[in-house]
Amino acid sequence: MTSPLQQKIKITGPSVVTANRTWDGVVIWRTNAKDWSTDLADAAIVRTADAARALLGESVADDLGAVGAYIAPVEVDESGAIKPGNLREQIRVDGVTIELPAHA
Amino acid sequence: MYAYDEIDRTLINERVSEFRDQVKRRLSGELSEDEFKMIRLMNGVYLQLHAYMFRVAIPYGTLSSAQLRKLAHVARKYDRGYGHFTTRQNIQFNWIKLADLPDALADLAEVGIHAMQTSGNCTRNITADQWAGVAPGEVEDPRIWAELLRQYSTLHPEFSFLPRKFKFAITASAHDRAAIKVHDIGLRLHRNDKGETGFEVLVGGGLGRTPFIGKTIREFVPGRDLLSYVEAILRVYNQYGRRDNIYKARIKILVHELGIEKFAEEVETEWLQIRDSTLALDAAVVEDIRSRFSYPAYEKLAPMPDELKQAAADPQFEAWRTNSVAPHKVQGYAIVTLSLKPIGGAPGDATAAQMDAVADLADKYSFGEIRVGHEQNLAFPHVAKRDLPALWRALDKIGVATPNVNLVTDIIACPGLDYCSLANARSIPIAQELTRRFANHDTANLIGRLHVNISGCINACGHHHVGNIGILGVEKNGEEVYQITIGGRADENAELGKLIGPAVPYAEVADVVEDIVEAYLALRERPDELFIDAVKRLGVEPFRERVYATR
Numbered sequence: 117m118t119s120p121l122q123q124k125i126k127i128t129g130p131s132v133v134t135a136n137r138t139w140d141g142v143v144i145w146r147t148n149a150k151d152w153s154t155d156l157a158d159a160a161i162v163r164t165a166d167a168a169r170a171l172l173g174e175s176v177a178d179d180l181g182a183v184g185a186y187i188a189p190v191e192v193d194e195s196g197a198i199k200p201g202n203l204r205e206q207i208r209v210d211g212v213t214i215e216l217p218a219h220a
Numbered sequence: 221m222y223a224y225d226e227i228d229r230t231l232i233n234e235r236v237s238e239f240r241d242q243v244k245r246r247l248s249g250e251l252s253e254d255e256f257k258m259i260r261l262m263n264g265v266y267l268q269l270h271a272y273m274f275r276v277a278i279p280y281g282t283l284s285s286a287q288l289r290k291l292a293h294v295a296r297k298y299d300r301g302y303g304h305f306t307t308r309q310n311i312q313f314n315w316i317k318l319a320d321l322p323d324a325l326a327d328l329a330e331v332g333i334h335a336m337q338t339s340g341n342c343t344r345n346i347t348a349d350q351w352a353g354v355a356p357g358e359v360e361d362p363r364i365w366a367e368l369l370r371q372y373s374t375l376h377p378e379f380s381f382l383p384r385k386f387k388f389a390i391t392a393s394a395h396d397r398a399a400i401k402v403h404d405i406g407l408r409l410h411r412n413d414k415g416e417t418g419f420e421v422l423v424g425g426g427l428g429r430t431p432f433i434g435k436t437i438r439e440f441v442p443g444r445d446l447l448s449y450v451e452a453i454l455r456v457y458n459q460y461g462r463r464d465n466i467y468k469a470r471i472k473i474l475v476h477e478l479g480i481e482k483f484a485e486e487v488e489t490e491w492l493q494i495r496d497s498t499l500a501l502d503a504a505v506v507e508d509i510r511s512r513f514s515y516p517a518y519e520k521l522a523p524m525p526d527e528l529k530q531a532a533a534d535p536q537f538e539a540w541r542t543n544s545v546a547p548h549k550v551q552g553y554a555i556v557t558l559s560l561k562p563i564g565g566a567p568g569d570a571t572a573a574q575m576d577a578v579a580d581l582a583d584k585y586s587f588g589e590i591r592v593g594h595e596q597n598l599a600f601p602h603v604a605k606r607d608l609p610a611l612w613r614a615l616d617k618i619g620v621a622t623p624n625v626n627l628v629t630d631i632i633a634c635p636g637l638d639y640c641s642l643a644n645a646r647s648i649p650i651a652q653e654l655t656r657r658f659a660n661h662d663t664a665n666l667i668g669r670l671h672v673n674i675s676g677c678i679n680a681c682g683h684h685h686v687g688n689i690g691i692l693g694v695e696k697n698g699e700e701v702y703q704i705t706i707g708g709r710a711d712e713n714a715e716l717g718k719l720i721g722p723a724v725p726y727a728e729v730a731d732v733v734e735d736i737v738e739a740y741l742a743l744r745e746r747p748d749e750l751f752i753d754a755v756k757r758l759g760v761e762p763f764r765e766r767v768y769a770t771r
């Protein structure tokens with residue numbers, strides 16, 4: 117399998133590393149504390165390809181904690197609040213855009 | 221129903237304990253994700269946007285009430301209280317924890333359900349006509365052969381690592397409800413001029429990035445030779461299929477590149493060598509499998525019971541009966557489709573409570589048997605016609621009697637960007653909006669038979685290419701846009717739809733579909749000229765004009 121690190125890393129703006137938690141699959145983000153959080157607000161922000169590569173590298177190394185780590189775009193406003201950078205990531209943050217059947 | 225024998229029960233139980241051990245080792249760090257990924261996929265466990273997704277096989281779409289109750293139990297205990305029936309007679313659970321998966325698999329194994337053949341480059345779950353065994357005019361129950369193929373292909377050492385996944389579908393009726401022409405191998409059981417039964421074998425059908433309608437490779441293969449012939453095809457594919465390029469790895473590409481004649485020659489050469497090997501099917505083996513299928517002891521019933529005559533006065537019942545009830549091969553019985561397409565709902569989703577209630581109703585009204593169709597609806601295969609009014613009221617209470625089977629709101633849709641990690645765009649909210657637009661039953665009925673199919677990416681799990689109206693989500697500059705095709709169909713006259721023009725934004729899809737439908741209503745020759753026939757007669761142009769004139 118190709119490691120995500122072997123792929124060319126190109127970022128166009130502020131980015132984070134996200135993955136799913138191994139034991140339960142929950143969406144997580146890599147933090148500055150070299151750990152994971154279930155809250156995007158805690159995510160480490162990178163702004164260069166080199167920094168992104170380094171963050172992805174340490175994330176992928178935590179094979180027990182997380183699965184499928186990749187770099188995702190975000191938007192950061194003046195106050196420092198982080199928002200997902202595209203619809204896919206927004207759906208991963210907010211959940212499905214529909215009402216779940218059990219609640220319907 | 222089919223009763224598994226000891227071999228199958230042992231196999232399923234062994235798989236559960238193996239997987240339990242593998243998950244334990246993954247969670248302790250003994251196995252890396254690289255090592256584990258293939259293992260989890262072989263047990264139907266994918267990683268999606270929000271969580272792991274667990275895909276469970278429903279071979280040839282047949283479920284017992286006990287099995288359905290167990291699926292409800294898994295939904296309730298390990299997931300979020302619902303499951304999603306797919307276009308390939310599988311059910312998916314969207315929120316399951318890896319740590320819980322061994323228990324979920326063990327619970328399912330108690331009723332003979334498993335997740336083998338739901339992922340990987342192997343032979344996938346063998347699908348069949350959901351009316352198999354009960355459809356009038358059927359040559360014989362195709363599930364006997366589907367079960368044979370299931371046993372033959374499950375964990376087959378030579379074909380567990382094919383160039384790419386491999387899908388079979390089988391029917392024994394003239395009208396194809398199993399979409400056999402868009403499968404890697406499609407099998408149509410029929411009688412030849414001499415009155416013998418055998419298979420028309422189609423090969424190289426498939427959707428996805430490069431869609432093809434399957435081509436007939438042999439008009440007639442006797443039952444005795446089914447396995448050897450199929451094995452010959454798989455061997456040729458295994459040898460020549462493109463392993464270097466995932467986009468060219470399916471058998472359809474090989475058949476296309478070699479040409480069907482050359483491909484058939486290769487298969488024929490291979491077949492001659494193995495035709496009389498141990499793969500030749502002994503009549504006793506087929507009989508043994510046949511004997512493990514049980515059929516209800518049908519009563520002698522009147523073709524038109526009083527209960528039905530009385531209920532006919534209720535227009536709501538009649539609306540439901542017209543679309544949901546189909547003739548049965550036995551007098552006095554009917555096949556009933558349960559719509560999993562409520563207005564505003566997610567196509568193919570059923571809650572645990574619904575599954576439990578459906579299982580109870582199956583016990584009461586359908587000899588404990590339920591079917592799952594590729595259209596993402598359920599069916600009761602053996603309902604006494606006198607019970608139809610009572611059954612209708614019960615189904616209505618649990619929300620599975622929307623009278624829209626085969627109508628514009630009976631939409632096939634994949635999970636799309638709400639769940640799927642491969643998606644480019646959402647499918648479910650598009651389907652939901654369309655069902656709201658056409659919620660008025662009289663309008664939907666006036667439009668008549670019309671199949672809408674939606675996929676969230678080019679992988680085409682929603683079979684958009686063969687939708688009468690096909691909707692494909694793509695991403696353009698970070699926005700969801702949708703390509704619309706018309707004229708596709710998945711039955712015995714299968715065709716790929718044609719693009720009507722440039723992709724349209726998310727917010728306009730429902731308007732475009734409304735425009736297409738309005739154009740059809742204005743252009744059809746007679747009220748009973750179906751949408752698909754009108755498109756065939758008129759071509760794409762008048763629809764294109766209507767849609768893009770003001771856009």
Ligand code: SF4
Nearest residue numbers: 634640643676677681
């Ligand atoms: S068609 Fe694409 S988006 Fe839809 S389920 Fe398949 S892979 Fe996912």
